[in-house]
Amino acid sequence: MRTREPRPLGFWLLAIVFALFVFFMYGPMLVIFVLSFQGPEGGLTFPMRGVSLHWFRKLAEGLGVVDIGAALLRSLGLGLAVMACTVVLSVLAGLAFRKKLRGGNLLFFVVVASLIMPSIIVSLGIGLEFRLLDSAIKALLGAVGMESALEGYGTSLGLFTSALGAHLTWTLPFGLLIMFAVFNRFNPAYEEAARDLGATPWQGFVHVVLPLIAPSVVGIGMFGFTLSWDEIARTSQAIGDVNTLPLELQGLTSTVTTPAIYALGTVTTLVSFVVMACALAWVRVLGRRREGRAA
Template sequence: MAAVPRRESRPLSFWLLGAVFAAFVLFLYGPMLAIFLLSFQGPEGGLTFPMRGWSLHWFAQLWEGIGVIDIGAALRRSLALGLTVMVLTVVCSLLAGLAYRKKLPGGSALFYVVVASLIMPSIIVSLGVGLMFRLLDTGIKTVLEAHAPSLLEGFTSTLGMFSSGLGAQLTWTLPFGLLIMFAIFNRFNPAYEEAARDQGATPWQALRHVVLPLIAPSLVGIGMFGFTLSWDEIARSSQVMGDLNTLPLELQGLTTTVTTPVIYALGTVTTVISFAVMGLTLLLVALWRRRGAA
């Protein structure tokens, strides 16, 4: 009769490290889970446990609006800004990655200038961008006052979501996109391009039919980074958005005025959108890789 192999017992270090990891996961996702649960309370629910019933009451309240704040408009603004940041991040990162494939004069200095944005305090970046656009406002008003006084009354400010706000968020998303593109092209095998060129392809044809299809999943990932970083950004947006706020800024303001679980419902909606974007990204990457394998 064959002997049954003895199951090896786990050492104490395994259980200790497992407990540390479980505590880390709980610390990371516990607050999110608590907000999800509290957002589905009944009409008598409060901001803390225990739960008081189950319903979609607070989501209905969110749909109707929260006081004078138009959550729907803020949501649309954040979506529009996030999509714009996503497209610009992908395009600029791709162009920069292609440029850095060859020796670029001053490329090292330019790279460190771009990456330095990641280590600077976000609020300082926001203040700097806001100050730059306010100085631009002063210059424009001076010019209009001297040469076109009739236009001065209609001018307000260059500060806005798609000017200073867009620029401030790109200082956060572009360095990540550039670092990812460097990693992609460092692993990219140029033999594929050389084979295409040997077959008579032009540089543009080699880029379009060889390079882009191979790096497309990574470009989708960069797009996801760009959108999610823009979607959640507060510090770099706080001083540069002008008269209109994004959804995270509105949410930050609501934390001091709203005392019902409707704010948890808003947090649940924004988190679901973030996960939906990540899920769509993973689906696109999987489909692209399956297509490439085929």
């Protein structure tokens, strides 16, 4: 019988470092999960005082003047919009960059540059840009004599205007880089075969290219949603008069001194897990369909 050789010392040292890294990454999240299930007498630290869903019920009732439900719906709506825009624009840009474009290198660096810019600077710049746009719109309305429209005009800053643009400066570079990696490995022989069989460019994309890149497209959508879901810095100065859930959560950390804040953190994390689970399930379904077609 062959004896198993003992692991070298270096293996155990690396294993310990990896275990400490995992604990450092996920330990705080696990602590929040555990403390959110405390009883009515629970506090913000250990030891736990009972086990119940009390603080989730308190969360459903509301936390002071903050409407958690409305903030949750705003974040979901913005995340879905960012996801859709990121997927569509990334795929179109990936297809465009398959051919040599005049000024393509400059365009690529302009898009990717937003990754290295401080997020708060991006948010401040977008907020200032839309405030200048507000001034221009008000001046135009006053010049053409539309006083009623001028009185009712508020601001162009909003969830699906400035905030959407701010989030896209964060998600689009990731989507574009993913599509570059996908199309660099894409075999154009499939498209050539489709053209030989009489397929139009649109039919070739829908029935050949899109099914092959579908798992990566789903991944881009998941990236877009999750990056938008917990974004704070790029939202803070570009959101207008309303707040997303992360901004409300940031504000509550200085006013709420009960485990209800942990319950809110647990709920938001579970939403992220649900989105990731749906994306992975969709990828699996697409893989099975492709295997079935191949068979």
